[in-house]
Amino acid sequence: MNSTARNKLVTNAKKERAEGRRSKICFNQLKRFPRNVAKHFRGCFFITLSALKLKFAKTIIDLSCVSVYNYYSDSSALNGKENKSNNKVVRDLQMEHLEEYKNIFDKYGGMMRTKELQKEKIFYPKLQYLIREGSVEQVRYGYYQWVDPDDFSEVGTVIRLFPDAVFCMNTALFYYGYSDRTPAAWHLAVSKDSGKSRFHIDYPFVKPYYIEPKVLLLGTTKVNMDGHEVCMYDKDRLICDCLRYRNKMDKEIFNKAIQSYIKDSNKNIPKLLEYAEPLRVKRLVKDLIGVWL
Structure with missing residues (x-):
């Protein structure tokens, strides 16, 4: 080549x-x-x-x-199917009246648990729609309540979460005017056999007092608080509890409570002595209050 x-x-x-x-x-x-x-x-x-x-x-x-x-x-297609499904739920709910769901919640006192929602056939899609619309809110895990736009108080939530509780101590002192300090938490008296874990919640703030079942309902009365009827200790039982927990109370709050009770014209000394014996504060009643009478 x-x-x-x-x-x-x-x-x-x-x-x-x-x-x-x-x-x-x-x-x-x-x-x-x-x-x-x-x-x-x-x-x-x-x-x-x-x-x-x-x-x-x-x-x-x-x-x-x-x-x-x-x-x-493919994802867009799936999302399209989900959106169609959600739109169907919305259309179904728009066709139905929210009043029907409100009536279902009213049957359970305005608050329902997950098993109760399933029993009434209010399943996840409908529940999420009601939450987004602001008709229902989740107050804790597994608990949902109907939102009343005219009620801004936490009292309704507390009595629904703890229907067996009695309002006591600082909450009752503030209600009766024996204290001018707004409590940072709701003070509730419950049976000492009650479960402890249900009070471990972020909202609303609660402080439980575990009481012997035989004296739990001693001295209870019904009062109206923010438009709700609640169970609360009367003034005489309240003072007995203050004497029982005097070492755990703020001294200023304790002294003001005792002085306010002594000045109260509606106090009932015979009831105070009646409550003092089973609560084991009879001697303290005579020593701290008897001298002022």
Whole structure:
């Protein structure tokens, strides 16, 4: 092969290398060329092979992009189905009256637990719609109450969460005017056999007092607080409790409570002495209050 033919082959190989195509020259032809020319063509071959690898990588990327597009297309389709399902629930609820759901909640005192919702066939989609609309709110895990737009007090929530509790201590002192400090938490008297975990909640703030069952309901009365009828200790039982927990009370609150009771024209001393005996504070009543009478 003359030099003109070799130069032509070298020129063609350079063009193929620039265009990124495989060289059509086989290795049998390379063996007949001088070593320096064969070495040149081997370099062209490896450059072409690298170009093919790049092409392969680009193909993989393209396939990945197609897969991602298909995935998001499928997700959009699923979201579309979910939106259609949610729209169906909304339409169903719009067709029905919210008053019907309010009546169901009223059957349970305005607050329902998860098992009660399932019993009344108020399932998750409808419940979530009612929550988004502001008709229902979750007060703690598994407890949902109907929202009264005209009631801004926590009293309703407290009596629904703890229907067996009696309002006592600082809460009762503030209600009767024996204290001018607004309690930071709701003070509730419950049976000592009551479960402790149900009071471990973030809202509303409550402080339980665990009382012996035999004296739990001693001296209870019904009062109206923020438009709700609640169970609370009367003034005479309240003072007996203050004497029982005097070491745990703020001294200023304790002294003001005792002085306010002594000045109260509606106090009932016979009841005070009657309550003092089972509560084991009869001696304290005589020592701390009897001297002022």
